[in-house]
Amino acid sequence: MAKVIVFANRKGGSGKTTLAFNLANIFKNSLLIDFDSQAHSTVYAGINPFEVKYGIYEMIIDYLNTGKYKDKKLNVHNIDIIPSNQNLSALEVELAHYNERNFVLKDFLIDFHNKYDYIFIDTPPSLGLLTINALNASDYLLIPVKSDFLSLVGLSQMMEIYYKVNIENPSLKFLGVIPTMVDKRTKISKEILDELNKIFGEKKVLTALRNDVKLIESSSHGIPINKYSPKSRAAIDIKKIAKEIQELIK
Numbered sequence: 001m002a003k004v005i006v007f008a009n010r011k012g013g014s015g016k017t018t019l020a021f022n023l024a025n026i027f028k029n030s031l032l033i034d035f036d037s038q039a040h041s042t043v044y045a046g047i048n049p050f051e052v053k054y055g056i057y058e059m060i061i062d063y064l065n066t067g068k069y070k071d072k073k074l075n076v077h078n079i080d081i082i083p084s085n086q087n088l089s090a091l092e093v094e095l096a097h098y099n100e101r102n103f104v105l106k107d108f109l110i111d112f113h114n115k116y117d118y119i120f121i122d123t124p125p126s127l128g129l130l131t132i133n134a135l136n137a138s139d140y141l142l143i144p145v146k147s148d149f150l151s152l153v154g155l156s157q158m159m160e161i162y163y164k165v166n167i168e169n170p171s172l173k174f175l176g177v178i179p180t181m182v183d184k185r186t187k188i189s190k191e192i193l194d195e196l197n198k199i200f201g202e203k204k205v206l207t208a209l210r211n212d213v214k215l216i217e218s219s220s221h222g223i224p225i226n227k228y229s230p231k232s233r234a235a236i237d238i239k240k241i242a243k244e245i246q247e248l249i250k
Contacts, residue, residue: 002031002116003249004109005175006138010161011154012125015144015180015209017041018219019241020122024079025224026242030118031073032081035105035134037089041122045076046222049085057088063108064098077224080116092129101129102168106137127161135165140175140249142206145196147182147189175248176204178241183211207240 007016017040024032033056034041039049049055054072059082062069073082095101105121112119121134135141143158145151155177166172177196182189189208196205209215210233218228225235 002113002119003140004119004121004138005140005142005245005249006121006123006134007142007144008123008131008134008158009143009145009151009154010125010127010157011146011151014125014146014151014154015178016125017044017122018180018215019142019144019178019209019238020120021045021079022224022226022238023242023245024081024118024120025077025226026238027118027120027246029116030080030120031112031116032079033119033121034082034084035088035121035130036084036124037086037130038124039084039086039088041081042083042085044219044222045074045079045081045083047074047076047081047083049083052083052085055083055085055088057085057091060091060104060108061094064104076222077227079224088130095129095133102132103136105133109137127157131161132165135162135172136169138169138172140173142175142245143177144180144209145177145192146180147186147192147208149188149192152192152195174204175245176200176206178206179208181211182208184208206244207237209234209237209241212237 007020021044024030042049059069073080123131123134145155212234214229214232215225215234218225
């Protein structure tokens with residue numbers, strides 16, 4: 001059975017996509033699902049979402065209507081990815097009349113559990129039905145937190161949703177938070193890290209992903225940082241985060 005890991009935070013720009021894409025490259029036999037209509041993971045992989053004619057939305061709609069779907073996942077830099085497009089924004093409306101609307105993604109993923117060891121889900125910056133589905137389909141939750149105080153507000157709201165979803169999906173475990181865009185030379189980054197450690201304890205605060213221009217460059221080329229610049233600060237941080245995740249879920 002695959003271990004399903006979701007990256008979620010209500011605040012946009014927290015680093016969900018960066019972590020999901022780059023960690024999927026490190027974990028062997030993994031699948032990345034872009035469950036955001038903004039299609040950032042799709043774009044990160046160098047795929048034009050306007051050219052995606054059969055992505056996660058179309059697969060789920062076919063699954064709901066016929067019980068079958070075309071396996072149209074793509075492989076980019078050894079990452080299997082189910083891409084997204086703007087059509088996904090309509091899914092919340094279309095799921096509204098389903099009694100089990102909170103568990104559609106979980107049911108859809110059943111066929112993938114025996115094909116992969118890890119499934120990573122990138123979510124939209126909202127707490128709507130797509131995010132609820134992603135949380136209910138997952139075993140583990142990781143919350144990326146950008147190094148600013150507004151992100152702490154988003155974190156608080158995300159934890160409230162986690163506790164509510166945990167009633168429906170008691171197997172969902174909160175793995176921890178991942179500080180992102182961190183510059184340890186600045187006062188604000190130090191204060192955010194101290195606050196996170198105070199709130200969650202050191203064991204729930206994973207290695208911080210530091211600011212690195214190489215990470216920005218790698219995303220513009222659609223290449224994982226581990227391949228684009230393996231000796232960069234960001235690549236080193238991503239490897240440490242991957243190791244910590246493996247230790248936490250083994």
